[in-house]
Amino acid sequence: MTQSVVVQVGQCGNQIGCRFWNLVLREHASINKKGIYDEALSNFFRNVDTRYTDGGGLNLKKGLIRTLKARAVLIDMEEGVLNELLQGPLRDVFDNKQLISDVSGSGNNWAVGYKQYGNRYRDQIVDILRKTAEHCDSLQCFFLIHSMGGGTGSGLGTFVLSLLEDEFPEVYRFVTSVYPSAEDDVITSPYNSVLAMKELTEHADCVLPIENQSLVDIVNKIHQMASGKMASVKMKSTLISSQSEAKKQEKPFDAMNNIVANLLLNLTSSSRFEGSLNMDLNEITMNLVPFPRLHFLVSSLTPLYTLADLNIPTRRLDQMFTDAFSKDHQLMHADPKHNLYLACALMVRGNVQISDLRRNIERLKPSLQFVSWNREGWKTSLCSIPPVGHTHSLLALANNTCVKxxxxxxxxxxxxxxxxxxxxxxxxxxxxxxxxxxxxxxxxxxxxxxxxxxxxxxxxxxxxxxxxxxxxx
The missing domain is CATH 1.10.287.600 (Helix hairpin bin)
Structure with a gap:
């Protein structure tokens, strides 16, 4: 069984990462009712002996309990988010030795994150990465989560990416990068993003660019669906913050972070659960990246109601595949249908047959333009475990020239x-x-x-x- 390590850098990266771990545990709890440590859990968690003391006064009982620890490295140059995480419901999932933090932050400056903090914390970061890797029997992949507009996420995030290439050149590097909108309140975000782009182009194996504005649009669509006569949002919905059950208590970016976390949830489902046509993570790069620099993939999630655990009438299965190629379901503002596909992956979860996959690919082919030398450039995956409370979902990944x-x-x-x-x-x-x-x-x-x-x-x-x-x- 292979293992993966999540590296969360900066405020955005750690907030998304926190939500990802929450959803992963939620999924495994729904399947693994007895709480047994199995291969599915071992992909992203270690089973660790933890000493405990029970009782009071002189009648102390000491012993060992087994606890799950996330295969993760958490880095931020401001303490706020990490302190909040360590005081929250997931505090026992992380080890203090997995965290690196400072006080002052990077001041929305890529150079401070990359040059200053990178040099200052290089040895400590390498040490934590090595120790985390040592706990893996077969390390397959690093997932780096960061934002492009600020200083720590863009600067230190891409510095860590270069370290991963130096220290673990044979291990795949998947990066989830959140791009600022044109109306971003960080004036220097264009500098930070372009400086970070160079590092992503040179050192990542695969990048999933995600635009803030697209996330805002999707959240608005979900809320519109939730307000419809035929829909209602379930309590403890994935659209609602993990720390509250009322949307009025949400933080501004909670719903947006949940969408990105769901992207990662679907992306990793094949490596966590069984399926008749599971896809190895390294197959994504092998099949979707024909040229090393052109590794930026457009992602789309459907149905949207799975992101909010909405109770609505089930739509036709074929509609899910059609929606995956609609701009309304993409995490980037781009139009793949009017641009060129290099390759495309369909990662399906739940009660879907291989024949459904094949039929919909044949149905969609005429409306999509593929490069002449790769007209059959489709990769498919079918994981048998659907999202919690739903029958099926689809994550589409497209290597398409529209990202330009x-x-x-x-x-x-x-x-x-x-x-x-x-x-x-x-x-x-x-x-x-x-x-x-x-x-x-x-x-x-x-x-x-x-x-x-x-x-x-x-x-x-x-x-x-x-x-x-x-x-x-």
């Missing part, structure tokens, strides 16, 4: 600031940060966009030769 629109918008916002050299001095005051870092980052992003444009230019053509991009080996 997000990158182009990001570059445009960067250029507007950089032309004025606005706020640059805050970055250049950090030891090791040079102005050339900005130039290299924009050149890297420009090159990435051009590679997508080169593929898009082949749309509708029958080409015998693969475009001249460096081929993954």
């Amino acid at each position: 629109s997000t990158f182009t918008d990001l570059k445009d916002r960067f250029v507007k600031l950089y032309k004025k050299r606005a706020h640059i001095h805050h970055y250049l005051h950090v030891d090791g940060m040079e102005q050339s870092c900005f130039t290299e980052a924009t050149n890297s992003l420009t090159s990435l966009i051009e590679e997508y444009n080169e593929l898009d230019a082949t749309k509708g053509q029958i080409i015998n030769n693969v475009p001249r991009l460096s081929i993954a080996t």
Whole structure:
């Protein structure tokens, strides 16, 4: 049995990670009624002996109990979120030795996160990563969760990514990156995001970009569904904070974080549960990333009501597959149908047959444009365990040239600031940060966009030769 380690960096990364662990435990509890430590649990948890003392006064009883500990590393340069986590319902799932924190934060500055804190905490981070890896019999994958707009998530997050490549070059690196919206309240977010993009392009095996605005839109759609006459939200819903049962007590980003956590929940379901057509995590990279730099995948989740545990009439199964290719269900603002697919994966959970998968792929094929050299570029997965309280769900992952629109918008916002050299001095005051870092980052992003444009230019053509991009080996 293989194991995976989750690395949570920054406020956003740790909030999403906390929700992910909550949902994972919820799923396993619904299946594993006797609470037995099995192979499904071992993928993301260790079974640890913990000493306990029972009783009072002189009549103390000492012994051992077995407790679950998450295979996770938690990093943040502000203490708030980690302290809250250690005081919350999941406090026993994490070991203090898995945490790294500071006090002052990174001040929304990529350079502080990457150059300053990276150098300061490098040895400590490497030590924790190695010890976490040593607890795995067969380490298959690292999941890094971070945001792009702030300082710790973008800077220290991508620093950790480079460390993972140096220390564990054979272990796959999946990254979930939350991108800021155009109206982001962090003025320097375009700088942080573009500087982080260079690191993601060079050091990640697979990136799932997620846009804040798309999350906001999906949350609004779910609330509209919940307010319908035929729908109601179940208590302890995944749309509701894990620490409260009333939406009025939610924090502003709880519902958005829940959506990202559900993405990871579906992504890892095949490695946690049995299925007639399970997909290994390394198969995603092998099948969906034909060129090493073009590893940014568009994700979509359906049905949306599974994210909120809504009680609504069941829709036709085929509609779930149709919705997966609708902009309304994507975690990015992009339009794959009018762009080129390099490959696509359908990860289905629950009461679905292989014949249902095949039928819907054949039905959808005519409306989707695939590169001429990979028209059968479909990868499918079927996990028998559905989300809690539902019959089925679908996560679609598409390697599609439409991601370039997000990158182009990001570059445009960067250029507007950089032309004025606005706020640059805050970055250049950090030891090791040079102005050339900005130039290299924009050149890297420009090159990435051009590679997508080169593929898009082949749309509708029958080409015998693969475009001249460096081929993954």
